[in-house]
Amino acid sequence: MKLVKTKEENLEENYLELHYDQMDEETGAVLERLRDTLKYIEGTYEDKKVTVAVTDIFYFEAVDKKVFAYTKDMCVEIKEALRDLLEEYEKSGFVRISKSNVVNIYKIKKLQGDLNMRVIIYLKNDEKLVMNRSYKKDFYDKLAKIQGGKSK
């Protein structure tokens, strides 16, 4: 399967177009992964209903029994439990890092360790989150899985 990337000026919205004769295994797998990625989630922002692309979400946070999704410039309240969100969007790169946080791996800038064995996660929006030691293994496994998937 060939990947052709074309830069177009003044495009209203980015789009993907698939050209195929027979839907082979490789193409099917790519489509399956895209389906997991191109998802949207509904929530409330400043008393208005909004729809956010899952890929725009940096992390989910549970605060006082409420769940919020953080994008670059919004904090959207979501009516779903953190556990359900994780189950639903795990394939989109979300992984649990503490009891109250689920982070999007694709939005991480870098990791840093401190002397207390805590992993500080620096996000691309310059926020930082702390990973609990008990979630470290799942996080690294997920990262390795994503890398494995990409290199195939």
Next chain:
Amino acid sequence: MKLINRKNFISIVCISFTVLVLVKLIWEKAIGLTDPRYTENIFISLGFSVLITVILAVHYYLQRFPFVPVFAGQYLLTVGLVLGGVWAIGHMVPLAPTAYRDMFISVTIPFVVCAIIYYAVFFHQIKKANAIIESLNEE
């Protein structure tokens, strides 16, 4: 992941006890020493193996707390229990003049080695993860 559980607890105690006794015997053979308190020291080794396995098993439940206080607390607890044990044994049999110092060293060395390995693995994992993150971000 819970590495030490009810099913494998006894096996881990047995393995660590065997390793400890083997190291003790090899060391004694190497320096040509005959242990005058062989039986007592064998039981102390068993007690030490049980204690270390319990301490390691408990570590799993303390993962949500900061590492340094947990590790320091576990070390102090182990040293306290071991030296307390030596003190209790001292009431029944005569102790070697260096008994307290020897037991203190026997506890401290494994803890220091474990801490160094733990830190090395921790920072290596972060380095490896950062390389993956960097490659994901470059795509």
